[in-house]
Amino acid sequence: MEILANLLNSNGANITVLLNNIIALVQNDGWKNLIMMAIGGILIYLAIAKDMEPTLLLPMGFGTIIVNAVACVADATGAISGYEGALTTLFQAGIANELFPLILFIGIGAMIDFGPILTNPKLMVFGAAAQFGIFMTFALASLFFPLEVAASIGIIGAADGPTAIVVAQKLITDPNYLHVTAAIMVAAYSYMALVPIIQPPVIKALTTKKERLIRMPYRGKQVSRLTKILFPIIITIVGGVVAPESIDLIGFLMFGNLIRECGVLNSLSDTASKVLANLITIFLGITIATQMTGAKFLQLDTLLILGLGLFAFVFDTAGGVLFAKLLNLFLKEKINPMIGASGISAFPMSGRVVHKMGLKEDSQNHLLMQSIGVNVSGQIASVIAGGMILAFFA
Amino acid sequence: MLFNLLAIEINVERFVSSLPYVGIGMLGIFIVIGIIIIATMALIAIENKIKASKKAKEEVNQNEQ
Secondary structure (H helix, E strand, O other), rough: OHHOOOOOOOOOHHHHHHHHHHHHHHHHHHHHHHHHHHHHHHHHHHHHHHOOOOOHHHHHHHHHHHHHHHHHOOOOOOEEEOOOHHHHHHHHHHHHHOOOHHHHHHHHHHOOOOOOHOOHHHHHHHHHHHHHHHHHHHHHHHOOOOHHHHHHHHHHHHHHHHHHHHHHHHHHHOHHHHHHHHHHHHHHHHHHHHHHHHHHHHHHHHHHHHHHOOOOOOOOOOOOOOOOOOHHHHHHHHHHHHHHHHHHHHHHHHHHHHHHOOOOHHHHHHHHHHHHHHHHHHHHHHHHHHHHOHHHHOHHHHHHHHHHHHHHHHHHHHHHHHHHHHHHOOOOOOOOOHHHHHHHOOOOOHHHHHHHHHHOOOOOOOOOHHHHHHHHHHHHHHHHHHHHHHHHHH | OOEEEEEEEEEHHHHHHHHHHHHHHHHHHHHHHHHHHHHHHHHHHHHHHHHHHHHHHHHHHHHHO
């Protein structure tokens, strides 16, 4: 009580300053920062309570609170200063130059087992088909945005956060559209977490029950160590020759995989897939949040981009399913069209979704190996799609 | 041709100019993936052949002994 009395007695100056600050906040769009802090809180809630991509959404949510809390303070003139601090430095050092997403790719490469597609390489074609949403979204986004920006929005459909960041950072150089990068990053990561919600209705709408019941016996073959070692090297060479712009993305991903498969760097492989990936993910999430200030994020463009991102995921799923149905017109041994949907890069969520849907229709229909194989090929295809987009517009 | 919907400009000409990229992009991905599939299948086939010839040699050696 004594402290409160002192506060009130200090000739009311403190209260006046407080009131001035509140007025300045309202007059200077400070309310946007308050909304962003609430959004940060929602992201933290989704991460903790709903277990939605917690490794990314939690740092992103907390980072959003940090950058908007600082920007909420008005100075003597009533102007609201933007956040400038360690996170800004991290953004310049790790995201503006695409370093974090590329390093993360080493960790992702070290996590992936390409075995399922090496036993049946033809499955990789579904990875290509499921990139359909990227280009459809690009075309749709071009109605509203310049081609470079539209291409960056389309890449949300890659369902691959690091690729989305790299492409957006390289293509969006127009100062009028820099704010779009944050929305792309948020959409890319949050829709990945929503794969189990987005994909099933699309798959069901495009397939009949009879198609969903198609069984695909898995013929497991032994893949030699030599094949597993040569595979990342071959992919890197093919990627570098055919789509040179994708060499960083493919190279880092395949380097991580080579560390995993070579058999003599188990300690490095373990570090890359766990410690390195976790470290980068912590910094990536909280650093992306520097772009989520009220002024940058709360715009009509953001809503539009979130809508386009959803469109991209839906059309990726549709592209894979419809391509499998098309192939079934010519194949003697039919393919379950649901596996086409797992050609997106969201690994392993998409593969698991298809497997679960198969089991729901028929408890003896195990599609896990095929869907995971297609899912892994989606990783490669999404990186190539990113390279294609860069080749067109970078 | 510019329309204005909820303060967002809609540019139909740009949409039309984006369509060739859609076709070339999808075709490009299928070509690259096709090359990767062929390279992977060739790699597996070569390895199987080497394995088979090694096995045949070993069998010949065993028979000779």
